[in-house]
Amino acid sequence: MPVSERVLRVLIPLVMLAMLIGLWAWYVAAYNIPKYILPGPNLVAQSLVNDWPILGMALLVTLKITFAALAIALVGGVALAILLTQSKWIELALSPYMVILQVTPVVAIAPLILIYAPSTQAALLICAWIVAFFPVLSNTTQGLKSTDHNLLNLFELYGASRWQTMIHLKLPAALPYFLAGLRIAGGLALIAAVVAEFAAGSAGAGSGLAFRLLESQYRLNIPRLFAALILLCATGVVIYGATSLISHLLLRRWHESAIRREN
Structure with a gap:
């Protein structure tokens, strides 16, 4: 990729971000919006700096769960995907329950998980895992099933065992699907950790960003609320960027999705 194109890939989003912040600041100043309704970006930045000891600890708690x-x-998703592709009967037996687990809102089952889990942190972890699990399982299973049949016949022709075929053919072929599931699951794990904390209503020194959002709302500390939201958004962007980078590094030399076209 040319250097100029790389610079533009970074510069254009930054310019767009600067324009949005400028529009935000102008709107607040032009219409004299009270800070308890819509604080200006300067107040949000100030709150982010002043409240960093509180917000930073809350962010660490949320990241730990995520x-x-x-x-x-x-x-678990990769292991179960391998198991499902080994037997049609296992897939038929487990698939309906996995779908039920996925389509059930985590907010609806969080109270039950809180009852049976040994601690609140364990309950939050289970809720986040439920949401992040299915994309990995679904994508990896689809990838394992999408292996080229001609290559499967070739492995059979050379007498490869089932596990040799799995390790040397099916798993590499499923890697792009798995990485797509990873990108989805990364963001969903963060969302589920926050939603689960909302449902749990956990508070105290070990609380995450969700509690700080609620606390800021109840106290009408809107600058801190915006600062916590910005931290969540930035964390989601970083997670997506990191998973996308991992995907690019693993696929850039051989898979069509990461190879630049010559024409």
Whole structure:
């Protein structure tokens, strides 16, 4: 990719962001909007700096739940996807329950999870895992099923065992699908961690950003509320960027989705 195109890829979003912030600041100043309704970007930035000890600790709590749920979803999703593709009967037996688990709103089942989980943090982790699990499972299963039949016949011709075929053919072929599921699950894990904390109503020193959002709302500390929202948005963008970078690094040399066209 030419250097000028790389610069434009970074410069254009930054210019758009600067324009939006400028429009925001102009609107607040031009119409004299009270800070308890819509604070200006300067007040939000000031709150972000002054309240960083509180917001930073809350962000760490949310990130801990997010990444723990994502890690468990990745391991469990890939393992179950491999199991499902090994037997049609296992897939028929488990698929309906996995779909039910996915389509049930996490807010609806969070109270039950809070009752049976050993702690509030464990309940939040379970809620986040439920939401992040299905994209990994679904995409990886689809990838394992999408292996080229001609290559499967070739492996059979050379007498490869089932696990040799899985490790050397099916898993590499499913990698693009898995990475697509990873990008989706990363954002969903963050969303689920926040939603689960809303449903749990957890508070105190070990609370995450969701509680700080509610606390700011109840106290009409709108600048801090906006600062917490900006932290959440920035975290989501970073997670998506990191997963996209991992996908690019793993696929850039061989998969069509990451290879630049010559013409």
